[in-house]
Amino acid sequence: MTSLAVDCLLTDDQVADFVISGYHIVKPSFSPEFHSNVYSKLQSLSMNPGDEINKAVPALDQIYAHPSVVGALTSLLGDAYVMAAHRHCHRNHPGTRSQMWHQDNLNIPMLIDGHGRVPDHVRSVLVMYYPQDVEANMGPTALIPGSHLFTSSPDRNASQGNFRDQMIATLDAGSLLILHYDIWHAGTANTSDKVRYMVKYLFERSSEPEDPSWNHDPLQDTRILDRLEKDEAAALQRSLISKRNYLRTKMWNNLAGSAQLKYEYKDKWAGAWPQPVK
């Protein structure tokens, strides 16, 4: 890893944000012309190259090798992460309708281990690159923050429509959306007159952490533990809250290796009596 990428490692709070919400946004510093050239190249392709999209548009590999991307991926997957063979370019034409909420497929044979849902670790991430501005009417990616901790029921998702706390990824050209592999997401309708591209790469962890691979400060541990217990990502039924908090802490600890959070019992009830109701 270059010193530039070391400077781009995530902070404790950014890693906690990812554990809590399941996504992180990076915007590498390329010129607007760079991204418009990628867009033009994608527009010129006569067919979908599938996994070979990086050979058809070599500039894509530059984006994924940018220090800000390498720093974020190293923080989440360790410094020996690998690029999976599967890539995909989504061409979203005007008039494309909304997808249903889904988790990506588990059975892509070229992925390293075939994948199972991993709600307590970060073993794989999706990295979505958008070469153009994505306005709300251009089919932005939608996701449900925090849903990566749960296994969805596709049959039931079909009837859920809009979530109160859904996140709509309206982004500037050149932004990358890094997602936990298991997050519930969907492409939305493109009601504009513009083609919207999204290029998806997958990256995978190749070794288990011995230490945090991000810019870790152990003095933040108590505060981070508090965030993992209390921060809201999206509204859930109460019966899932304890499972959510357990998975968050386990995910952090699986990422942190030897620097695991230590739960210490605190008597939070001792103190002043409640005041009489007026």
Next chain:
Amino acid sequence: MAVKQRLLYLSTQSTDPRSPAISQALHDPVKGTIVEIDPTLGSLDYESVHDAICDGWRVVHFPDQRGALTDSDVEVIGFQFILEKMEQFDD
């Protein structure tokens, strides 16, 4: 014009009809339409099932009162109520 059934699926934080709504899907009786995720949605149409009832919707399906199954292999976010409203629609 004909009276037709509109369906509103509301998922809520508990089985209490006054609990906050988490998600909604509105099915109007118009051929060719689908429920789409709306990127411009500011908020859900109703804060709760009770809020929708006050606006004339009628519950036709209540969620299972036993609550969530904690050892289930899959999770469903929210308890789903299905409501209907009969309204005039063009054929």
